[in-house]
Amino acid sequence: MMEIMEGSHAVANAVRMCRPQVIAAYPITPQTHIVEALAEMVADCRLDAEYITVESEFSALSACLGASAAGSRVYSATTSQGLALMFEVCFNTAGLRLPVVMSIVNRALGAPLSIWNDQQDSIALRDSGWLQFYAEDNQEATDLHYVAYRVAEDRRVLLPAFVCFDGYILSHTYEPVEMLTEEQVDRYLPKYRPVHRLDSADPISIGLFASPDYYTEFRYQIDQAVKGSMQVIREAGRQFGEMFGRDYASPVEEYRMDDADCAIVAMGSICGTAKDAIDEMRKEGRKAGLLRIRTFRPFPAEEVRKALSGVSSVAVLDKNISLGSKGAVALEVRDALYGSGVPVLDYIIALGGRDVAKKDIKSVVDMAAAGKGDLFYGLREEVLR
């Protein structure tokens, strides 16, 4: 049924239908509405889950890690500084192969303190072993939670997953969202059956110490699992499409790429603006297209290479910056296109909530066509003097 809902509430509703058995989260702007709504559902007995109130995000994810190790389906949500505080636990959750699903309501990282949107927070955890999905709109943000649980808990994967969507731009915006019914979700998402779990009747140890003889092989296995998850993502995404009509089989979305001359590459809600800008440019006879990255981890290098091999310039919009280097998406795209000769230019854009309008997208395409890039877009020179 189509409903007009706030993004956070749509996500909370989707999470409820995924039937998490344990939720541990700490409220932080702009994620608060999600966990607030879930706490209410638990209090009202609309969701049969253990809701653990904790004193920090470090504890929130630690509780999730423990609950997942005990065999439960678990959920958390955070953003920005909260995610930064989870850093250590994030790496451990992935290493222990625990399929925790967490919503990341993307927000800038301090300093300077900012509550507004960019994607620095989840990008900073790109090396942690968590799968990372980025939603363009609230429909996708909602759907990706079902897909994320399916993929994360698949025995070929067993890895945690972030479902990332832009703070405020999506989380606090009311949009029409087609909500699945509980029966539909139950058909798509089977009960979680852990391979092994902490059980005093049948004890195991998890999180063992690994000497230099073993550590490399453990890390290799995790890397193989992250890479191998791509196939499972395709299957789970395709099946979602077959059952509900919205297909997430591809880790990327191509928009007007068929005969595109300049390709924009981006993730998240900025792609909505880019699509509108591309439509206008097309009317003006300019052949621009968009390649939207939905799955950032594992990185879909093959699809990126395929989609971009024929274009004359690639403009990557990065809502993050690996300080001292470039934006994380541009680095990946360049790596994927290595040897192809296609120029990849990077534009650090929309940091800390700075708005991006259609004219900005057009201006980036102009700059890319002129070979001008690898820069912070729209720097206010007057405040730098």
Place this chain on the structure above:
Amino acid sequence: MALGLGCSSRPGTSRANRTGSWRTFRPVFLHDKCTKCGLCVSVCPEGCVVADSEGIPEPDYDYCKGCGLCAEECPAGAIEMQKEEK
């Protein structure tokens, strides 16, 4: 030892997991000098020096970390620490 998914394992890995790979120096027991006093057996912090039925001590290299305590304490100078070649 095969790796358990998610760094997991059944109880008892302290024995199954060979930890001797940390070693940089390995103790070599020179049996012609050994007086079978048994000091090396009692000072080994890993408990991995064991005397056989004739009282001749031998280290278990699967667990010996190469700390050198046995060599340091051996009154007969019958234990030499040699650089481990890997």
